[in-house]
Amino acid sequence: xxxxxxxxxxxxxxxxxxxxxxxxxxxxxxxxxxxxxxxxxxxxxxxxxxxxxxxxxxxxxxxxxxxxxxxxxxxxxxxxxxxxxxxxxxxxxxxxxxxxxxxxxxxxxxxxxxxxxxxxxxxxxxxxxxxxxxxxxxxxxxxxxxxxxxxxxxxxxxxxxxxxxxxxxxxxxxxxxxxxxxxxxxxxxxxxxxxxxxxxxxxxxxxxxxxxxxxxxxxxxxxxxxxxxxxxxxxxxxxxxxxxxxxxxxxxxxxxxxxxxxxxxxxxxxxxxxxxxxxxxxxxxxxxxxxxxxxxxxxxxxxxxxxxxxxxxxxxxxxxxxxxxxxxxxxxxxxxxxxxxxxxxxxxxxxxxxxxxxxxxxxxxxxxxxx
Numbered sequence: 001x002x003x004x005x006x007x008x009x010x011x012x013x014x015x016x017x018x019x020x021x022x023x024x025x026x027x028x029x030x031x032x033x034x035x036x037x038x039x040x041x042x043x044x045x046x047x048x049x050x051x052x053x054x055x056x057x058x059x060x061x062x063x064x065x066x067x068x069x070x071x072x073x074x075x076x077x078x079x080x081x082x083x084x085x086x087x088x089x090x091x092x093x094x095x096x097x098x099x100x101x102x103x104x105x106x107x108x109x110x111x112x113x114x115x116x117x118x119x120x121x122x123x124x125x126x127x128x129x130x131x132x133x134x135x136x137x138x139x140x141x142x143x144x145x146x147x148x149x150x151x152x153x154x155x156x157x158x159x160x161x162x163x164x165x166x167x168x169x170x171x172x173x174x175x176x177x178x179x180x181x182x183x184x185x186x187x188x189x190x191x192x193x194x195x196x197x198x199x200x201x202x203x204x205x206x207x208x209x210x211x212x213x214x215x216x217x218x219x220x221x222x223x224x225x226x227x228x229x230x231x232x233x234x235x236x237x238x239x240x241x242x243x244x245x246x247x248x249x250x251x252x253x254x255x256x257x258x259x260x261x262x263x264x265x266x267x268x269x270x271x272x273x274x275x276x277x278x279x280x281x282x283x284x285x286x287x288x289x290x291x292x293x294x295x296x297x298x299x300x301x302x303x304x305x306x307x308x309x310x311x312x313x314x315x316x317x318x319x320x321x322x323x324x325x326x327x328x329x330x331x332x333x334x335x336x337x338x339x340x341x342x343x344x345x346x347x348x349x350x351x352x353x354x355x356x357x358x359x360x361x362x363x364x365x366x367x368x369x370x371x
Contacts, residue, residue, distance in 0.1 A: 014305060014331025015159050016182070017202040018346035019353075023264060024256045047248050047341070055248075055255055056241050061263035063212065066268055067191040076213040076233065077241040077251050082109075082181045085198040085211065086116035088231055089177055090123075093151050095224035100124040102149045104169070107134045107158030108337055113179065117153070124149070134161045136298035143169065146256050151175040151195065157183040158202075160335040162308030162342065163299045168193055175219065183305050184212065185261060186347055187272035195219055201250060201306070204347040205257045209250035237352065271347060278345045278354045279304040285358045292365045298342065310340040317341060320364060327360050 020028075022193075031042040038051050045052060060075040062146040078084070090101065101121060102112055105128035117123045126145070128140040145152065152170040157163070159182045168190050170176045175195035183189075184199035191197060195216045202208040215233055229235040229243065236243050240317055241251075265271050283302060286293045294307040311317045317340060324332050334340035345354060 011328050012330045013343045014156045015079050015342055016346045017208055018344055021348045024260055027256050028253055031221055034225040040253055042249050047246050052248055055252055059255045065329050069191055072217050074215050076236050078211045078213055081211055082179055082200045085111045090117050090120035092223045094121050099148055099150050102126045102152045104154040107163055108160035110155040130370050137163050137301040145171045149174050151177050153177045155179045157305050159305055159306045162303045162306045164300045164303035186275055188268045199256055206254035209247035275304050278351055281354050282307050285361055323364055
């Protein structure tokens with residue numbers, strides 16, 4: 001079926017891999033057969049070619065341009081997902097330091113981060129929402145950041161619980177490290193205030209297989225010299241993200257997404273405006289449903305990317321999911337650890353898809369209420 005006729009691509013609310021822009025998918029479809037500049041399929045172009053070197057260079061520059069970063073930041077395209085960064089961060093930042101880094105435990109993914117960090121150090125958990133079931137994020141007066149911490153780590157958006165920080169945390173004199181996997185390039189983020197930002201691609205900016213890492217140059221000075229090359233940021237910097245065979249296809253798709261953000265959308269402020277409209281529309285539907293749909297996250301901490309909600313019974317949720325699939329919607333099942341419903345509204349999901357979902361939700365509520 002031709003891509004433009006596959007309407008289900010436009011109703012993909014999956015938590016990840018997420019929907020990609022239709023314009024990007026059309027270019028990807030063509031590139032699988034032939035990249036015009038090369039005359040070969042993207043799946044068969046050498047990672048050592050001059051063309052791919054140009055792809056990496058342009059992508060680095062596009063990300064700097066979108067975020068307003070200068071050359072004091074290295075932009076890397078690595079493998080291993082965000083999960084590899086869970087380990088690389090403490091391995092490389094704690095050399096010769098006995099002090100405890102600070103971590104926030106705000107949901108499922110920050111819990112995964114902590115599990116890996118504990119293999120390398122004894123992190124100080126500055127705040128945990130576990131006892132509250134991860135229904136909210138900490139307020140400023142609940143956080144007492146230490147000036148002596150080697151770094152602060154937090155997850156900007158918890159996809160499972162639908163929680164998102166709408167502010168930058170921490171002290172400016174302590175390195176900030178942030179997992180932005182699920183909201184990277186969805187909005188401006190004051191990137192210059194962070195020492196390391198990492199984000200796997202398969203939410204807002206591309207397919208699975210590549211992880212973007214931004215790292216401030218000054219952090220490289222005190223890294224240990226005995227790390228395996230694969231786990232040393234300096235190896236990847238020196239090799240220009242070509243230390244081993246990189247995921248050429250995934251990196252190329254991320255390049256196409258950054259071109260789309262710059263040329264079609266008009267930058268991250270414009271992207272944020274669109275994303276805010278989508279989220280406001282869906283949350284309004286939840287709030288005006290007279291309790292038929294029950295939002296999970298505290299209102300002040302709601303994620304723009306992932307709206308997580310429940311219906312009154314598990315049986316009703318299953319009827320909702322079955323009816324949504326019949327209506328052409330995909331990916332609305334909640335994460336396996338908490339169940340419920342999750343509607344992910346990443347960059348590539350259009351406003352019209354959310355409008356259709358809201359219309360479906362209203363119809364489903366009326367049908368259930370009258371039966």
